[in-house]
Amino acid sequence: MLPSSRSERSARAAAVAALAALCLAALSAAGCAREVLVSIPQAYQHVQDLRGSRVRMAGTVRRFQGEGGEHFVLEDEESNRVGLRGPVLARLAGLEGRRCQASGELHFDPRRGYYLEADRIDTPEALR
Structure with missing residues (x-):
């Protein structure tokens, strides 16, 4: 049954928002909301909100030569790229050209x- 008055609708909307905030806080406290799956374009659009957060992204591992040596990236189907750094670097040469999911900040x-x-990188086979 829908609320009949404007004040009832406002009160219900406020209650739903408060409940959602409590659920999110509980998940965060429990460690369930540690990592967010985002596409590379979503990361571009929401970098202010996601900067320093744990995220998981998917793409194909590519290698490029540049200033300072070789660089690895995850690249999506539209050639959007995000650089890869961190503990996973030692594994990236062996994953070049393969679709992977990487996790990190x-x-x-x-x-x-x-x-x-990135502190973790997995191939689809490892994720099954």
Whole structure:
């Protein structure tokens, strides 16, 4: 049954918002909301909200030569890229050209662009 008056609708909306906030806080406290799955374009659009947060992203591992040596990125189907850094670097050469999911903290540097300080990378086979 829908609330009949405007004040009842406002009260119900406020109660729903408060309940959602409590649920999110409980999940965060329990450690269930530690990692967010985002696409590379979503990371670009929401970098202010996601910067320093744990995220998981999917794409194909690519290698590029550049200033300072070789660089690895995750690249999606539209050639959007996010750099990969961190403990996973030792494994990336063996994963070049393969679709993977990487997890870590999202960062943005004006000189380097978007990058993931990744501490985990998995192939689809490992995720099954």
